[in-house]
Amino acid sequence: MYLCICNAISDRRVRDAVAAGARDWVAVHAHAGCQPNCGQCAADISDEIVKSATNLRTPSAPEAADVQPSEVLSAVRS
Numbered sequence: 001m002y003l004c005i006c007n008a009i010s011d012r013r014v015r016d017a018v019a020a021g022a023r024d025w026v027a028v029h030a031h032a033g034c035q036p037n038c039g040q041c042a043a044d045i046s047d048e049i050v051k052s053a054t055n056l057r058t059p060s061a062p063e064a065a066d067v068q069p070s071e072v073l074s075a076v077r078s
């Protein structure tokens, strides 16, 4: 499912970006090789980041497990 219509970023691409270290919606766009445009996707991408980070909770991915929803919201609001 597309989360960012402007840049055709799907939920799968968000998960790939999170696995590669992206921790906010702007970083997800950078990982996809683009920049945010309208901003309508910020909340949906941030939600997917939190879900993806939760799913990455393994001993080999401790940084992903440390992403808290409040951190994502702060990044979106800045």
Ligand code: FES
Binding pocket: 003, 004, 005, 006, 007, 035, 036, 037, 038, 039, 040, 041, 042
């Ligand atoms: S929908 Fe993502 S920048 Fe417009």
